[in-house]
Amino acid sequence: MPRPTKAYIDLSALTHNLSVTRQYAPHARLMSIIKADAYGHGLLHTAQALKQTDGFALLELGAAIELREAGYHHPILLLEGFFSTKELALFKQYQLSAVIHHSEQVAMLSTCKQPALEIFLKINTGMNRLGFSPEQFPIVFDKLTSNQTINKITLMTHFANADDTIGNQSFLKQFQCFNKITSAYNQPTSLANSAAIIRHPETHADWVRPGIMLYGASPFTDKTASDLNLKPAMTLASSIIAIQHLKRGDSVGYGGVFKAEKSMKIGIVACGYADGYPRHARTNTPVLVNNQRSRTLGLVSMDMLAIDLTEVENAQLNNPVILWGKGMPVEKIAYAADTISYELLCALSSRVEKILTNAVEI
Ligand SMILES: *Cc1c(COP(=O)(O)O)cnc(C)c1O
Numbered sequence: 001m002p003r004p005t006k007a008y009i010d011l012s013a014l015t016h017n018l019s020v021t022r023q024y025a026p027h028a029r030l031m032s033i034i035k036a037d038a039y040g041h042g043l044l045h046t047a048q049a050l051k052q053t054d055g056f057a058l059l060e061l062g063a064a065i066e067l068r069e070a071g072y073h074h075p076i077l078l079l080e081g082f083f084s085t086k087e088l089a090l091f092k093q094y095q096l097s098a099v100i101h102h103s104e105q106v107a108m109l110s111t112c113k114q115p116a117l118e119i120f121l122k123i124n125t126g127m128n129r130l131g132f133s134p135e136q137f138p139i140v141f142d143k144l145t146s147n148q149t150i151n152k153i154t155l156m157t158h159f160a161n162a163d164d165t166i167g168n169q170s171f172l173k174q175f176q177c178f179n180k181i182t183s184a185y186n187q188p189t190s191l192a193n194s195a196a197i198i199r200h201p202e203t204h205a206d207w208v209r210p211g212i213m214l215y216g217a218s219p220f221t222d223k224t225a226s227d228l229n230l231k232p233a234m235t236l237a238s239s240i241i242a243i244q245h246l247k248r249g250d251s252v253g254y255g256g257v258f259k260a261e262k263s264m265k266i267g268i269v270a271c272g273y274a275d276g277y278p279r280h281a282r283t284n285t286p287v288l289v290n291n292q293r294s295r296t297l298g299l300v301s302m303d304m305l306a307i308d309l310t311e312v313e314n315a316q317l318n319n320p321v322i323l324w325g326k327g328m329p330v331e332k333i334a335y336a337a338d339t340i341s342y343e344l345l346c347a348l349s350s351r352v353e354k355i356l357t358n359a360v361e362i
Contacts, residue, residue: 004239004318005271005352008325009041012358013216013231014049020229021210024197028204029054031077031190033211037063040276040348041215041234044070045356050214057209061087061096068094077120080130081105088112099156101130106143109150116151119144120190125177126170127160134181141185154207155182156190162203163195163219171196175203195219198228217330217341225329234345235325236276236352239318240267240289243309251298252306258283258298265309269321272303276348277323278337281305285336288322289315 021030032053033039038046043063047056047070055075058064064076081098082088085108091098092112100106101122109117121141124131132140144150157178161170175191182189190207192200197208198219212218216232218225225232246252246260267289273279277300285296287307297306309315324330330341337344 002353003270004237004241005275006237007040007348007352007354008235008237008357009045009354010231010233010235010326010357010359011045011049013233014041014046014214015052017214017216017230017233018050018052018210021197021208021213025192025201025204025208028192028208029206031055031057031075031207031209032214033079033193033209034058034063035060035079035211036346039211039215039342040345042354043067047072055207061090064096065090065094068096075118081119082108084108085111088117091117099130100140100144101132103132103136103140106140109144109147118152118154119150120154120156123155123157123178123181125157125174125181127158127174129158131157134177137181152188154188154190155185156207159191159193159196159203162193162200163221165222171200175200193219212342215345217345224331232325232330234330234348236271236323236348237325238269238271238275238321238323240307240309240315240321241270241304241317242268243315243317244268244306253298253301255299258306265312265315266297267307267309267312267315267319267321269305269307269323270303271321271323272301272305274302274349275352276344277305278333278339278344278347280339281333281337286328286332288328290319291327 030053032050034056035058037043057077057079059079075097077097079099081100097118099120099122122131123137159174188206192203192208194210194213196203216225216230244266246264248262250260252258271277279300283297287294289312292312294308294312322328324333330344334341334344
């Protein structure tokens with residue numbers, strides 16, 4: 001038998017989440033974000049499951065080309081644009097759209113003789129990562145519109161805090177800043193990530209940019225994915241490969257971090273941080289074993305982790321364990337590991353085999 005650690009990718013959940021996204025933003029076009037290997041879910045089958053989208057966005061040029069070569073005719077937007085004039089030529093060849101966020105890119109464009117590149121011009125409204133300041137924006141816009149190589153310009157920004165609850169000053173400030181700058185221009189606009197799509201419909205504009213919600217995780221701490229009618233697309237599962245019986249005072253794993261206070265039955269699960277399970281997940285991080293809720297014990301190792309079977313009925317060798325996904329929201333594991341669902345999904349290791357399904361049944 002091969003190592004039992006698998007990631008089940010539920011393609012029907014991806015399609016479902018896309019249609020839920022459309023219900024949240026019925027008047028906008030959807031630019032589905034599939035960066036980082038589709039948040040760890042795998043590029044091409046995710047694109048296939050999301051083919052009803054209006055566009056794709058990512059930031060790896062190789063993956064964008066792969067998508068084009070696989071026959072997708074959607075707009076494909078590169079979220080960090082191009083990094084050299086050599087890359088710019090590939091944008092033209094493969095008809096890729098580019099986020100322009102830096103004057104170096106504007107300079108590269110001005111040397112470019114080829115016509116018809118579609119761009120998303122990024123404005124820094126307060127996140128202070130990428131984009132032109134409100135003062136630079138009109139100058140850059142004029143420069144770009146006088147450039148024959150530009151086909152169409154969409155104005156965009158990105159929110160730092162769209163996930164906070166209503167009455168959120170940072171979000172409002174960014175939104176007002178963007179509106180003030182762009183109202184004088186009759187250009188299409190794009191602002192909303194998943195959190196803004198759900199919580200701030202006033203930001204939907206022409207293109208929304210859903211990421212995490214497509215994968216069935218909640219962008220909020222105060223709402224679960226199922227509250228939002230989203231279904232988890234990735235289920236990380238493995239099984240029990242050893243059972244140990246601890247006496248009071250025995251410990252488990254590296255550092256002996258967990259010590260039994262009574263006799264216990266524990267299971268060793270074939271999943272560790274080299275599979276993408278977070279090492280920072282504390283004792284008591286929830287898991288499902290035989291569809292019963294249990295918890296991790298001690299430190300996660302590279303290839304294994306320990307779970308409590310003391311209260312689990314009929315727990316035996318080879319029993320299935322769900323680390324996250326169906327029945328066990330990835331947000332809960334992220335919370336226990338002081339991180340966010342995004343990081344866990346993206347960090348799924350390449351050594352974990354992906355099994356494509358149309359609804360997870362494990
Ligand atoms: C990743 C990304 C998104 C998607 O964000 P989610 O929170 O996953 O919805 C949207 N816009 C940009 C510019 C991004 O980089």
